[in-house]
Amino acid sequence: MLKLLTKQQSTKRLFSTSISVSNLPPSCTTKFHPTKPQATSLQHIHIKGQQPYSLGSKLQEHIAQQCLTYKNHQILKRNPHLSHKLSQLPEPTPLKPLIFSFEFQSVYTGGKREKIQTTLEDISKIEHLKHCHYIQTDRGGQVTYHGPGQLVVYPILDLTMFSKLTSRCYVSQLEKSIIEVLNNNSSFGLNCQTTENTGVWCHHLHQENELRKISSIGVNVRKGITSHGVSINCNTDLKFVNDPQVVMCGLDGYKQTSIKEQLGHDVSLNFVADEFVKQLSGRLGIDQKDITSVELDPEEFEDEKSLLEKLDSLVHYKQ
């Protein structure tokens, strides 16, 4: 369980304490499968280069909003009282499930509860201390760090298009996919697991008694549409996350680690992304042959509009 926080006179804790997480129900063991044709194939887009967090937000929101428009249309259709309104609206385009992967420039981000719990004073202190920005987001979870060497993956999909996939089960599938990649891929062979705290934890240097966090999770769900997702420490500079003055994920007293720290050498973020996509898709009942993977370099587009158009062309489902 969590260590008790000892009062340290010289250090001021800058973020909220965690609440103790009581026994969670067992993680879902059902096999999932797509219930709609548009969910039977998946697009993976890896964005090349170290990008500002704002680009990640923009791209995922662009896709999520289209999913929501489509969803709202479906909701009207399903509602016996309102389906007469449909004739007034244009038929929106269905989207395939999409997984974005990114590498961001250094940033701290806060989940929804940090809107109240982290003050402006706290934010300017952290920005001053670590020389990088703090950004408020709409995902679950508390404070986390993104930066060079860390893989960030955002699956944007409609949970209701997969049989009985609740948000709780979805988070569990994310964790299981990460564990499968880190433990059972011959390139890594780590010893990772889940605990009562969300995320993926690694037995540090295969020791039984010390767990360090290697992957964090924070998801937003709107009418079944997911956004945000997971981060996996590949070659992350751990000084941003193991500083006692900054509490990550509301868990004081726990350290983070990275694949690099465990293996002693750098790993390829692209490789980890591809393996994760394969795992998650498999768990959602999507065949490997139905996964399309591309790498997009924002530098190669003359403006944001053309990048977004390219995204749309990849994600729109053609019947």
Added chain:
Amino acid sequence: MFARSLFKTSSSALRSTTTTISRNAFLTCRPATLTLRLQSTLSANQLNKDATPFKFTSGEEPLVRYTTEHEWVAIHPDGTSFVGITKYAADALGDATYVELPVDLIGETVSQGDTVGSIESVKSASEIYSPLAGEVVAVNDALEENPGLLNEDPMGEGWIVKLTKADGEVEGLLNEEEYVKLLEEHEDE
């Protein structure tokens, strides 16, 4: 394993408004046991008759409606309405660890479909939408200190937002029967 033990319990247990069906059993029931499941779905997703949203107007029952996104609304004769999420939704989310209450909307008018907060469980924040248009008069502060109340009594003391002069499109909302039918269709997928 859980499904089998569920159907050994007496039928009187299933008829009570607050059922004790385990989460896993509820979500993994086999089609052969549809009737029993229907009964339990119906009673599990009704308002708790001993709690505030139901008892608000003494001597009169509120009108209860549902959305396809698993919110419920209890509309009282004076226009005061309580909004929450159904037992089905609370179970699907898992244990709530944090409820984002729309305190900044108190005194403001919301439209039908506007976001009125979110519920976090296992680091997943799920947004809640207002079933009706109206003015937000209160949020359920009890959820701030005790998010677990949402799972304990989602159709009673775990209400989320209170609206007044609530109006509009009650016709767009589902009645109890229609909501249960929707859940059935969900389960059959």
